[in-house]
Amino acid sequence: MNRSFLTAFRKAYPLVYRPVWKENLLLSFVDIFHGLSFAAVVILTQRFFDSIAGGVEGAVSQNAVVLAAAALIACQVISQLLNGFVNFYADVVREKGYGRIRAMLQEKISRLRPVDFEKNSFLTNLDMADEGAKDACEMVDTANSIVTFYVPYFALMGVYMVRLDWGLLSALLLVFLPVLLTNLVKMHFGDRIERQIAPARREAEAYEQTLTTLESYRETRVLGAARYFLRLYRDTVGKWNRTAWKYRKKEAVINLGLNCFSFLAYGGILLLLVSGCVRGQISVGAFAAVFSSIDVMFLLMEEIFQDSLGCLSQNMGRVNNFxxxxxxxxxxxxxxxxxxxxxxxxxxxxxxxxxxxxxxxxISLEIADGETVAVVGENGAGKTTLARILLGIYPPDSGSVTLGGKVMNENTNCFPSISAVFQKFNRYKLTLEENIRISDLHSQKRWEDELGMVDSGWKNDFRADARTVLSRDFDGVDLSGGQWQKIAIARGIYRESKLLLLDEPTSAIDSIQESRLYQTFLRAAEGRTCVIITHRLGLAKIADRIIVMKEGRVVENGSHKELLERKGEYSRMWEAQAGWYQK
Structure with missing residues (x-):
């Protein structure tokens, strides 16, 4: 959904402003005086030069000249102090506000449907929304600055110039108009560019991760694939740049014409000043004050419309996605x-x-309370997808799922009664204790007992105690894949649950320790239903029943002995795996 700038601002303002409204209120109050002080410097500059001119002619006393100079200096000092405070405090408020908006974004993402993360279009929009959170903060910060600093400054300067010469204000507006049109052009092209380059940017970031992240660079280096990924990265960035360049060229041509018009209006202001001073309509002090402030006014206009609103105009696409x-x-x-x-x-x-x-x-099947069931099948048979359906992570497109007597739908889940160990488990950069207790922070069980059940020698093997962070990023230690999997298993067992699901629980563990873990699973399954997703049929033997999947369907169902006697899919898989060991 694309919104106009005003609509987007109206939506973003309460999201950004409310979390830090007290800080923003103080900043706005100070910024008003900050803007007025800039304009006051111009007015006091005129009085200072007029007093000097009057002093030369003998019409103004020396004390009046000194007083005018002191007032100008005092105003300059106050203006700079306010400027320093605003710049410092604005950064503090901006960082605090951005932190809050990021937290809101992450909280929102945590409430979205998990199945949406399987959509490529959703992931692209998510990437743009993440960037747009910062742009939304900048939008609100810019709006606050315009209202509290720029409006008071230009309002006071406008009144001041009208009192000098109406023509000066008209010329100033002619400078302002092209800058406004320029940013409308940027807003138009900025939204188009963002939508075109977002997929390429996400692709480039994926290639960048293969070259720079700890998880990927080892394999990339060993395979000698760094140059290949670097070439893909360069090609993607090149495509990204070509798309942006196509729009930027059109934008630049339009901006050039509008900027030429602005400089003509700028020259008109200088002409009016010189003409008014020569004719005696404008005093020498007014000429000096306005002449010295033209550059400041022009820079402030550019600051508003090119640096502030200009960046926001280009990033409206990301703000809309946010x-x-x-x-x-x-x-x-x-x-x-x-x-x-x-x-x-x-x-x-x-x-x-x-x-x-x-x-x-x-798929139709029933698993009794307290039963241990193994789900087996070749890669791509649908085992992991079935696990996600059983857990209630994804709702089925058709049919029904009943967990513990509760019919599941998009409005209900049984997560408090479920524990799971996933094939792609998380390696949390937390302490060893936290990595296990995070599954059930309210449990009073000893986490050491669960880890000891999985690996009795963990104290010697892990090179880590309860408070050791399991990440070298934070001066901790890293573990082997098998050790991480043991922690994931201990984490799943530690959680109090009626259903325990294990998805390929021994994929990173050697065969010697695997047989001992089978008994661990049996002890962990006591008193609860256990579903084991595995391609290792040796593990499936310990189950009360085995479900065999092929091409998204359940093709066999029975005990290990029964399935071998049928000479079907399970028997074929068993013989194939046994053949490897016999050879």
Missing amino acids: LNLMESPESRQESVEMENGSLILDDVSFRYPETEEDCLQH
Whole structure:
């Protein structure tokens, strides 16, 4: 949704202003006197030069000249003090306000539907909205400055010039008009440019991460792929720049014509000043004051319309995306407690956004309370997607999901009764203790017991105690992939839940420790329903029942022994995996 500048401002103002309204109120109060002091310097400059001229002619006493000089100096000092305070405090308020708006943005994102993050268009808009949060803050800051500093300054200067000569004010408005038109042009082109380059910018950032982030650079270097990604990065940035250049050229031609008109009006002001002074309509002091202030007025106009509003005009696209995100519908789910750990899927189908094929097709199954079930299948069979449906992260496109007697929909979830260990688990840059207790901060259980259940020798193996931060970024330590996975498993087990879902829980753990972890899972599953997503059929053997998936469908269902006797898909997978070990 594209909004006009005024509409966007009206929407953004309360979001940005309210969190720091007290600080903004103080800043506005001081800024009014700041603007008036700039204009007062011009008026006192005229009186100072007029007093000197009068002193030369003998019409003004020496004391009056000294008094005029003292008043001008005092006003200059006050003006500079106010300028220093405003510049300092404005930065403080801006950073505080931006921090609050960023927190609001992150809170809003946390309430959006998880399935939206599977959309490429949504991710592009999210990137633009993140940039737009800062632009929205700048928009409100600029508006406050215009009202509290620039308006009082130009209002007082306008009255002053009208008293000298109406023509001076008219010429000043002619300078102002082209600058205004220039920024309307920038606003028009800025929105177009942002929409064109946002996908390329996100693509370039992805290539940049492969070259610079700790998680990616090792593999990139070993593969010798740095030059390849650098070439992709340069090509993407080149495409980005070509798109921007196409619009900037048109913008520059229009701006050149408007700037020429502004300089003609600027020359007209000088001509009027000289003419008025020669004819005696303007005093020498007024001539000196206005002549010395023209540059200041012109610079302040450029500051408003080119530096401040100009940047905002170019970034209106990002501001609109920020506002669109803040107004987007939320996933207003109510968290409910599962009565038990039973699961029922009735004719469930699911398709990822912006795709044309169902990832899950007409799945119906029941899992009893306290039952341990393994879901197996080849890569791409839909196992992880099924896990997300079972957890209530994604709603099905058709069919129904019942968790613990509660029918799930877009308005309900059972997250308080669920725990999970994901295949792509988070490596939180927190302490060892926090990495485990974060799953259930209200639990009184000893986190060391859960980690000890997963790895009895963790105190020697991990090179970390409870307070050690697990990140070298914060003077801590890093762990191996297997050690991180053990922490993720301990985190999932630590949480009190009726349903425990494990998605590829031993993918980074060696086969020797894997067999011991199987028994850990059995102990952890006592008293709750456990669903294990795995491609390792040795782990599936410990389950009460095995569900076999293929191409988004459930093709087999039964115990390990039953499935082997059927000589179907599970038997084929078992023989294929056993063959590797026999060889």
